[in-house]
Amino acid sequence: QAEDEMRQKLLEQRNEKMKTINRTLRAISQATGEDQGALHPGVDQPTDDTKDFGEWWLCDSCQQPLKPSTQKFDCKKGCDFTLCQVCFKRHRTGPRLHIHGLMRSIVPEDCNPPSVWKEGDGRLQHIETLLDEQFNCNNFEDVIDGQPVTFKYKQVGGSSPTASHPAVRCVFLCNQCTLWRCIL
Incomplete structure (x- = not known):
């Protein structure tokens, strides 16, 4: 009985997700001036909330x-x-993107x-997220006047790649970043 209740909840959640996605896609198609009939040519388009684009998935990362x-x-x-295979690999080896375990399926x-989904709609946001993860260090060492001090001053040794230029004698990196990049 508990399994039946869980299945019912999953179906309800899936239906709610599809309704939200369909409303969003309808809004996108109206904003771009596309004809509703162009979404599925030759098929009469219902005008209520039951209009469905079919089941499909979007990676949450x-x-x-x-x-x-x-x-x-x-x-x-x-x-x-839901995660795609690429994001799942990043999730498994890097920071966790979700608190529960994930189940593989096809x-x-x-x-x-x-058809109204434009290739690359989410790509810019994903690139910005990756850049933030790469260049914004959140591993602060201390708090001064209520503000986190993110980077600490390190003297660069003679064997460091950053020391090859005579003007470069120091860099600002947190301990974790220096370990990851192994430059000091």
Whole structure:
């Protein structure tokens, strides 16, 4: 009985997610001036909230649609959370993107993203996130006047690649960044 309740909750969550996605896609198509009939040519388009683009998945990390026959990783606890294979590998080896375990499955053949989804819609946001992760150090060493002091001053030795230029004699890196990059 508990399994039936869990399945019912999962179905309800999936339906709510699809309704939200469909509303968003409808808004995108209206904002771009696309004809609603162009989404599915030859099919009468319902005007209520039941209009459906079909089932498909969007990676919650990189915001890219998952293509048919590719692997996807869904939350084991039934949360509305899905990762593509690339983001799952980053999740497994880097910072955790979700608190629960993830279950592997394959995107079915008939689960294509809708035609109004523009390739690269989520790519810019994903690139900005990766740049923030790469260049914004959050490993502060101390707090001075309520503000975190993120970087500490280190003298560069003669064997360091940054010491090759005579004007460069020091860099500002946190301890974790210096360990990751092994330059000091």
